[in-house]
């Protein structure tokens with residue numbers, strides 16, 4: 306791993322994953338790829354070595370290595386909590402340090418970030434060019450307002466600059482892997498004993514109004530070519546002996562031609578890897594059977610799909626777009642069973658204007674899916690607004706919902722609960738209704754244990770025990786207070802992918 310003697314910039318990825326579930330910090334590597342060789346930098350990952358105080362480590366580096374800029378990548382939820390804790394410590398000891406933040410949280414809440422006393426600049430939009438140009442401007446004494454895609458506060462006024470355009474990922478240099486110890490991110494997952502991850506495209510062509518990606522992508526999608534992905538897979542196999550690859554794109558399967566090209570690359574290079582990616586049901590339903598066969602034969606094991614709802618009217622309100630429909634999801638679930646590829650379906654339940662009716666309808670739909678394809682994975686989330694507007698957002702706003710106005714408020718217990726999507730004080734669902742949803746989830750997850758859990762392999766005694774104990778509840782639609790299942794899941798260290806990843 307390369308470490309420069311003098312360091313101008315520290316990229317910091319605050320803790321957000323459980324130990325041994327950390328993924329490669331792709332967003333940071335992508336931004337760093339554009340300043341490689343031009344500015345000195347280091348990457349500090351708070352998800353590694355939990356025994357170390359990363360804030361203290363950064364303070365020491367600032368004092369000893371001449372660091373001037375701290376660039377922090379922030380996702381909403383637990384990462385925001387670790388960020389704020391560390392940021393306050395770092396700035397207390399290094400008041401001269403310039404702090405730049407980017408990622409989904411700052412993108413969607415840039416006013417709150419720009420307003421924070423310890424943050425100097427916010428990257429709003431695709432970050433590679435904006436970050437590089439901002440450092441150039443600050444280092445050469447140019448005005449930051451000449452840089453596209455940033456926000457900051459000056460004399461109490463919020464300054465925002467023009468939106469920046471995404472870069473074609475095919476024109477970006479390869480990730481500077483030599484800046485991290487890649488072995489730290491090679492993990493055993495249900496896909497394979499040596500799994501790495503990659504982000505192979507920018508954005509998504511859709512505008513779902515519950516999705517934070519919309520503010521970033523603005524309807525644009527650009528993917529790395531299948532050939533480039535083949536080269537990368539080859540490189541990863543040769544260098545780190547991977548046997549599995551996760552694609553963390555927002556919408557990996559947007560272009561059938563590219564996916565076919567990637568599969569053909571795997572064949573021509575004789576690469577035997579399992580892989581996983583995220584896609585849309587309506588897009589994948591259009592794929593030809595020969596492509597499905599090709600994907601299966603080339604190691605595609607599971608696809609994450611935003612099913613969102615079993616109700617077409619709710620899909621319309623979500624602005625899900627395309628040709629997505631409940632019947633289409635059922636068709637796809639059946640098709641994937643035929644091709645032996647697991648659909649991992651995520652749902653958003655409790656949507657306005659009638660959250661309870663919506664919840665019950667989707668629960669019925671989920672049961673239907675499980676009957677059709679028992680190996681389908683189900684991930685459930687409660688509806689929570691994102692600031693991209695839309696019919697549902699307007700409705701919850703009318704009910705009195707508003708976002709916090711400071712980072713301190715964002716990390717207070719009420720908002721932590723909302724971000725963790727556990728039972729929380731939200732005006733569109735009562736506590737009782739949220740508990741009902743959580744109870745159904747407990748019973749469903751016990752009766753159909755996820756195949757991605759590391760400690761509960763399908764067919765193992767733990768797997769059958771969960772099924773046996775939960776069977777009468779699932780078949781009897783009896784979800785009330787499943788204390789015994791909560792206890793059992795805890796005893797068996799049952800991990801859910803939506804909580805800790807694979």
Ligand code: SF4
Pocket residue numbers: 509510511512513516517518519555556585611625
């Ligand atoms: S298709 Fe998926 S990634 Fe794209 S906007 Fe909708 S939810 Fe977001």
